[in-house]
Amino acid sequence: MTSPKHAIGTPDFYGVFTEDLIKSCLKADKGDQAILKSFEIKDFTNKGDNYMCAVTGVHVDYEFEGRDHKAKYVAKLNKPTNHDDTRLIVKDLYEQEKNFYTDIGPTLSRELKEVGHEPLRFARVPYVHSKDGVYVIFMEDLRERGFTMHDRRKGLDDAHVLLVIKEFARLHASSVLLQKRSKKPILESHPYLYDGFMQDELPYCTYRIIMGEIVGGTALVAEKTGGYDQVVRHVKEVFQPKCFAIIRDLLRSQPPFQVVTHGDCWTNNILFRYNESSIPEEVAMVDFQLSRGSSPMNDINYLFYSSTTGDSRRKNMSRYLRDYYSTFQKVILDAGFEMDFTFEEMEKEFDRQRYFGFYMGLVVCSVILREDGDGFPLDSLDNSNVQEVFNESGKKLATLSDNDTVLSRRILDIFDEMQEWGVV
Incomplete structure (x- = not known):
């Protein structure tokens, strides 16, 4: 050879x-x-x-x-990596993604096919490797079927969002079918879906610091802009010191709002196939490292606040939720079951989980929209410099936002909505 x-x-x-x-x-x-x-x-x-x-x-x-x-x-x-917690979390993330591709993902696809629906759209994985601290997942190259990433600095428009929320509705609804047929809660039948971020003590302790420092950087953007005194105070006094507890409690869900979620549904983890007129026709999900058993509205809030603009959310949120619900409902009814919650009850759950959307939106936007690509500087970490590295990254974020209206506007849109919804 x-x-x-x-x-x-x-x-x-x-x-x-x-x-x-x-x-x-x-x-x-x-x-x-x-x-x-x-x-x-x-x-x-x-x-x-x-x-x-x-x-x-x-x-x-x-x-x-x-x-x-x-x-x-x-x-x-x-x-x-020279950072022990990163080494640990990557191992756990690999195991979680492997479990999705080899176990729960195919299982949920079978549930859909049994009621006459198409299987879930995610990459085929022929081989996974784990030995001596090396983890590799080989998956089909979806580019061969015409799929590509959307520009992460551009908010998803109507055509893109509708495709995504319908696919997430099918993912979530298929796990409800599984629970109804097995008569077991998803966290009982697949306990690995109870992940590290849902545990009483975060197994990667320095990630408390990282989570707080990243969102702290967005407060610096708001401070420099002015007019956000209340929201900045809230971020510094509530988000930063209590971020893990807040996220943990929101991730823990109860029936009927307990399904298999994607867990990390931002632009780069969703691929699209376009027609000759550049209109998206099909969506495929990738990156299931944070798949877990949680509320479906965590995924939807995460998507909206990480990957759409504030203007789009204000204009279209209600319609998006209606389309999500109708897709979810069709899967359940076609299987011969009744819905466990009404649209109005789902709206209340969405609003309850909006805090999760605010937080993850600030974190993700401050990382993915940076043109320098340095929003999550793991390569610079060792066991002694976590706070310093991410504190400096936050300061740089504020400087970059001075001349980057896409970056600053997306962050400030979230702060505006936090104030509108009475979070602060």
């Missing part, structure tokens, strides 16, 4: 892509008769697209039954 090809500047940790690893993936995907001839690592993401893990392309040439073939995979792998 020829040596693997690596582009100039490829990170050293890409050395995990050995001949044996690629052979294992190829065998799992194509069968024992597939013979590896060569492979090439081809990066395709930009700085700021990924934070906890690295994502790259793996192009494979192989022989099968005497004929030459090609295969393309997207590989998600952990990056080396």
Whole structure:
């Protein structure tokens, strides 16, 4: 076999892509008769697209039954770190995502197919690897089916949002079907869906600091802008010191609002396929590292406040919720069951979880909208400098916002809505 090809500047940790690893993936995907001839690592993401893990392309040439073939995979792998808590959380995130792709995701798709609905739209995963602290997930390259990412600095418009909320409604409703058929709560039948951020004590203790410092940076943006004294005080006195407890309590849900959620539903984790007129026609979900058993309205709030503009939310929120509910309801009714909650009850749950949307919106927007891609500087962390690194990142956020109206406007829109809704 020829040596693997690596582009100039490829990170050293890409050395995990050995001949044996690629052979294992190829065998799992194509069968024992597939013979590896060569492979090439081809990066395709930009700085700021990924934070906890690295994502790259793996192009494979192989022989099968005497004929030459090609295969393309997207590989998600952990990056080396000197920070103990990051090493721990990445391991847990890998296990959570592996469990989704190999267990709960396919199970929920079967629930949908049994009632005449299409399976959930997420990438096929032929092989996962975990050994000696190295974690790799090989998944189909959805670009081969025409899927692509939306620009993360642009808020999702109507056409995009409607596709996404309907797919999330199908995800959530399918887990209700599973619970009704098994007569078991989802956290009992799949206990791994009770994740670290729902536990009494956060297993990654320094992430309390990180969560607080990130949202603290958004308060600096509001301070420089002026007119946000109350909301800045609230962030500093409530959000920063109590952020983990607030998020933990909102993630813990009770029936009927307890479903399998995506958990990290912002723009980059949702891919779209477009028609010839550049109109989105199909959506696919990726990145299930934070999938958990929680309220469906956590996903919806997270999506709205991380990936839409304030103007879009004000104009369309009610309609979006109606479309979500009707899609959810159709799945349940087609299975011969009754809905466990009314639209009005769902609206109340959405409003109860809006605080989660505010918080995650501030965190995600302050990270993903930065043009420098340095909003989540994990590569700079060791066990002694967490507060310093993220405090400096927050100060830089405030400086960047001076000349970046997209960044500042999205953050300030959330502060405006916090005030409108009486949060502060």
